Amino acid sequence: MFTLGIDIGSTTAKAAILKDGKETVASSIVIATVGTDGVSQAIENVFRDSGLKKEDIQFTVATGYGRKTFEGADLQVSELTCHAIGVHHEFNNVRTVIDIGGQDAKVLSLNEQGRMVNFVMNDKCAAGTGRFLDVMANILHLDISQLEVEAAKATHPADISSTCTVFAESEVISQLAAGTKIPDLVAGICQSVASRVAALAKRVGVKETVCMSGGVARNAGVRTAMEKELGVRIAYSENAQLMGAFGAALYAFDKANTVNS
Ligand code: ADP
Numbered sequence: 001m002f003t004l005g006i007d008i009g010s011t012t013a014k015a016a017i018l019k020d021g022k023e024t025v026a027s028s029i030v031i032a033t034v035g036t037d038g039v040s041q042a043i044e045n046v047f048r049d050s051g052l053k054k055e056d057i058q059f060t061v062a063t064g065y066g067r068k069t070f071e072g073a074d075l076q077v078s079e080l081t082c083h084a085i086g087v088h089h090e091f092n093n094v095r096t097v098i099d100i101g102g103q104d105a106k107v108l109s110l111n112e113q114g115r116m117v118n119f120v121m122n123d124k125c126a127a128g129t130g131r132f133l134d135v136m137a138n139i140l141h142l143d144i145s146q147l148e149v150e151a152a153k154a155t156h157p158a159d160i161s162s163t164c165t166v167f168a169e170s171e172v173i174s175q176l177a178a179g180t181k182i183p184d185l186v187a188g189i190c191q192s193v194a195s196r197v198a199a200l201a202k203r204v205g206v207k208e209t210v211c212m213s214g215g216v217a218r219n220a221g222v223r224t225a226m227e228k229e230l231g232v233r234i235a236y237s238e239n240a241q242l243m244g245a246f247g248a249a250l251y252a253f254d255k256a257n258t259v260n261s
Contacts, residue, residue, distance in 0.1 A: 001019070001020055001058045001253065002017055002019055002025065002052060002056050002057050002058060003017070003018055003021065003058055003060070003061075003250075003252035003253045004043075004046070004057045004059075004061075004249060005017075005018070005060075005061055005245040005246060005247065005248030005249030005250070005252060006042070006043065006060065006061070006063070006064075006070070006073060006245060006248060007062075007063050007064040007079065007082065007245040007248060008039050008062060008063070008064040008065060008066030008067055008070055009064045009066070009101050009102055009215075009244070010065045010066075010101065010102045010103040010104070011102025011103065011130060011131075011134075011215070012029055012030060012031050012032065012038070012102065012241070013029075013030045013032055013038035013041070013042040013066075014027070014028065014029050014030075014042060014064075014241065014244065015027065015028050015039075015042040015043050015046045016028075016046065016242055016248075016249050017047075017050050017052060017057070017249065018246070018249040018250065018253060020253070021249075021250055021254070024246070025046075025050045026045070026046040026049040026050040026052075027046065027242050027246075028042045028043075028045035028046050028049070029042070029241055029242065030042040030045070035066065039066065043072070058252075059074050059075075059252040059253070059255050059256035059259070060072065060073045060075075060252055061074065061075050061076070061077050061082070061249065061251045061255070062075070062076050062248065063076070063077050063078065063081075063244050063245075063247070064079050064244055065079070065103075067079075074252070074255070075251075075255060077248060080106065080108060080119055081247070082243075082244045082248045082251060083097060083106070083108065083213055083214075083243050083244050083247055084110055084114060084116045085246075085247035085250050085251055086242070086243035086244060086245070086246040086247030087110075087114075087211050087243050088114030089114075089246065089250055090211075090237050090239065090246075091209060091211055091235045093209045094110060094114075094209045094210070095109065095110050095111075095208060095209060096108070096109060096110070096201065096204075096205075096207050096208070096209075097110065097210075097211050097212075097213055098201055098210065098211070098213070098217075099213045099217075099243070100129060100130060100193070100197055100212070100216035100222070101130055101215060101216070102129065102130040102134070102215060103123065103126070103131055104121060104123035104129055105121070105129050105196075105197045105200060105214075105216075106119055106120070106121045106122075107200050107201045107203075107204045108204075109204050109205060109207065118204050118205075119204065120200050122196070125164075125165075126165040127163055127164060127165050127168065128192075128196030128197045128200070129193075129216070130214070130215050131165065132165050132168070132192070132193055133147060133189065133190075133193060133216065133219065133222075135165055135169055136168070136172060136186075136189045139172055139176075140172075140176075140182055140186065142182075142186070144219075145218070147186050147190065147219050147221055148190075148218075148219045148220040148221045150186035150221075151186045151187040151189075151190045151219075151220070151221030152220070153183035154183040154184045155181075155183070155184065157184055157187035157188045157191055158180050158185045158187070158188030158189075159188060160172065160185075160192040168189075168192065172185055172189070186221065187221060190219060190221035190222045190224075190225050191225045193222050193225075194222050194225035194228075194229050195225070195229055198226060198230055201230060202230075206232065208232055208233075209233075209235050210230065210232050210233075210234055211234065211236065211237075212226065212235075212236055213240045213241075213243040213244075214243070215240075217236060217240035217241070218240055218241060223236060
């Protein structure tokens with residue numbers, strides 16, 4: 001049985017097709033703001049790559065920020081639920097999920113069965129989200145994927161003291177003018193995101209194993225800074241950005257089984 005999970009985020013659209021709730025048949029991440037055709041592209045990609053057709057899909061679940069206006073799913077499910085399911089499936093001992101996306105950051109506490117028992121969220125301020133990193137990468141003329149490479153070369157990480165993204169942007173520009181090296185600036189930028197989100201995580205309580213999901217988890221500079229902030233090892237999967245889409249496809253598998261039984 002094939003199921004489709006679609007995660008329509010603020011910054012990227014993700015889609016994944018799973019076979020029997022286990023095997024990943026195809027997945028796609030398209031960088032596109034919510035409300036554009038990014039979601040159709042992601043869906044087109046997974047059908048093309050898998051060779052499957054719409055009618056081969058037993059059940060489709062949509063999740064994420066843009067799920068409510070998307071009409072092509074059998075069910076819409078919150079991204080908190082889908083991230084919890086996706087992460088628990090990948091690492092069954094995870095008790096804390098730190099999900100940093102394009103415009104928000106969430107920390108979820110899971111019980112031993114992988115059910116979410118508590119969460120905290122920042123969706124009011126760009127600091128501590130992917131947006132902060134996107135703005136800084138733009139100033140430094142770096143691709144977002146290069147941030148971790150630069151951060152790893154730092155010798156004296158810069159201190160970015162401004163908590164507001166707009167002020168931090170000016171601070172980075174003035175540090176650049178004062179001769180601070182790009183790797184040191186990037187390490188300071190990653191550190192700034194990690195300390196904002198670590199403070200959020202401490203509010204909900206940090207129980208090991210801790211896992212990072214969402215697009216920002218792909219940045220090793222932020223992961224390393226987060227490990228230092230929290231004093232724990234962070235579990236990470238290369239599929240971190242797809243956890244919501246996988247969770248949605250797993251939810252769809254469960255739902256299809258209930259409908260069929
Ligand atoms: P959303 O679901 O809110 O749309 P995502 O979880 O897809 O967001 O995360 C998007 C963020 O991930 C971007 O704002 C960017 O900062 C970060 N990101 C995306 N791709 C990469 C990459 N290759 N390396 C590091 N960070 C990345």
